[in-house]
Amino acid sequence: xxxxxxxxxxxxxxxxxxxxxxxxxxxxxxxxxxxxxxxxxxxxxxxxxxxxxxxxxxxxxxxxxxxxxxxxxxxxxxxxxxxxxxxxxxxxxxxxxxxxxxxxxxxxxxxxxxxxxxxxxxxxxxxxxxxxxxxxxxxxxxxxxxxxxxx
Numbered sequence: 001x002x003x004x005x006x007x008x009x010x011x012x013x014x015x016x017x018x019x020x021x022x023x024x025x026x027x028x029x030x031x032x033x034x035x036x037x038x039x040x041x042x043x044x045x046x047x048x049x050x051x052x053x054x055x056x057x058x059x060x061x062x063x064x065x066x067x068x069x070x071x072x073x074x075x076x077x078x079x080x081x082x083x084x085x086x087x088x089x090x091x092x093x094x095x096x097x098x099x100x101x102x103x104x105x106x107x108x109x110x111x112x113x114x115x116x117x118x119x120x121x122x123x124x125x126x127x128x129x130x131x132x133x134x135x136x137x138x139x140x141x142x143x144x145x146x147x148x149x150x151x
Contacts, residue, residue, distance in 0.1 A: 003143045014094040030064035032077050049080040102149045107137035
């Protein structure tokens, strides 16, 4: 039951993150400046909404461009422009695929270590059996999702 719940949770998160992949990357000057200027809103107008100064707005835009702005400040700036901040993490594929890749890597490491030990004992495993052993171990790792998958 634990595996099914975890798989469902990962699948649901992957669905939510799919929308983020389509958005592309952060604009060169940051979202605040890009949206503000696209709306033909001046720094003074945004500053007035935030009870701040135009210079403070420009400084915040610069901080965002440099990656030095807080999430709370982004939320505040967005709200002043009647926008909601949405953020997330995106993997090139899906979380499920990422887990599968990590599981195969860990399974290969485990199986190859065992295979080398068996070779030393003159009990070499065929390539076909080795591949099957890696696949089986990877499936087990995906099902159990041990913490060492991230080591």
